[in-house]
Amino acid sequence: MSRQGLSSVSSSKLADFVSVNPWQIRKDFSYFGDFGTRGVGYDIENLAKQIKKILKLDTTRKTALVGVGNLGSAIMAYTGFGTYGFQITAAFDNDPAKIGRKMNDVAVENISMLDTLGKRQVDMAIIAVPEQAAQDVADALVRAGVKGILNFSPRRIVVPKKIKVITIDIATDLARLPYYIP
Amino acid sequence: MSRQGLSSVSSSKLADFVSVNPWQIRKDFSYFGDFGTRGVGYDIENLAKQIKKILKLDTTRKTALVGVGNLGSAIMAYTGFGTYGFQITAAFDNDPAKIGRKMNDVAVENISMLDTLGKRQVDMAIIAVPEQAAQDVADALVRAGVKGILNFSPRRIVVPKKIKVITIDIATDLARLPYYIP
């Protein structure tokens, strides 16, 4: 909306957009403060800023990618991270053929260099390695001081409670579809 | 658990496994029937069967993959679909260089062949094409009679209400992490 040059938006417009009721939008916002102006609506620029602040998306964060296979390459090529202030500043693989290659201005490093992430202020990582390697990579990431992991392998990875892991398993997501199909 | 040779499991074991309370497990199951045996637990084989039935995962379903780039190739190579009875029986791309190539015993077809999916009893599809093409592909899939779509592009795709779409946007998922990081 901001890009479209709009400056303010009502709760009912937002509600339509995400398919909920207007009062749900207002109630939810009100738990965090008074973002809107009566009679006018919500200032789009400010609303986005406030929400980013609440979700802690108001600072840029350096992210590492582990595994530069098909999936990793797709992630590397993905352009949507900037919106949330993410920068992929490091990429790792264990395949000598890939190490040294540059993707999107990031040189692929040997996976043994994972330890250096802590010093490089990288606190998030994306795991895109084969299932068997996922746990080892996760362990290394934790040792390196990474605080959040996005795990694309279908393996349940075990980490200390302090570390947040979000797992995306394509099959599990796909498995949600049949329920809605007659 | 079944593969490990176990035959029955208690609600508290299941609860630990998914990090909830035992009574939550029992209550939830009880809404769908009496699956367990008092003093014993739940028969693993039967429980799995019942849950698959509830979630309509008890029949094999043919699925099409559209877009055989990096992401599509990663999906094609993924082995976890069998668990839920999914079979990727068709793959499409618009790149002549890829058409005809075989991946996992599936020949990549020209994207213009999407219309034929209806006759081939394919009722689910995975969209792994660049953002700009996502809506067009979705439209074609709907015309072909596909009932459920797993959308990997960050574009909100618009389809008739009857069609179920699940969108996986890597950036959105990654954006959930910072909230948990101090």
Added chain:
DNA sequence: TAGTGCTTGTGAACACAATCACAAAGTCAT
């Protein structure tokens, strides 16, 4: 067969979230 130890299934109680209805506060035209 009676007793002991588990584990399920569920009504009742409780906590939480969604919905409603409306006062408060702004805009705009006259």
Added chain:
DNA sequence: ATGACTTTGTGATTGTGTTCACAAGCACTA
């Protein structure tokens, strides 16, 4: 300045899901 019109913010209400506590039921032993 006033009145008509919008739109937010929120107490009150309603609805829904979670938690509890315990009776019911099964396995196993003696």
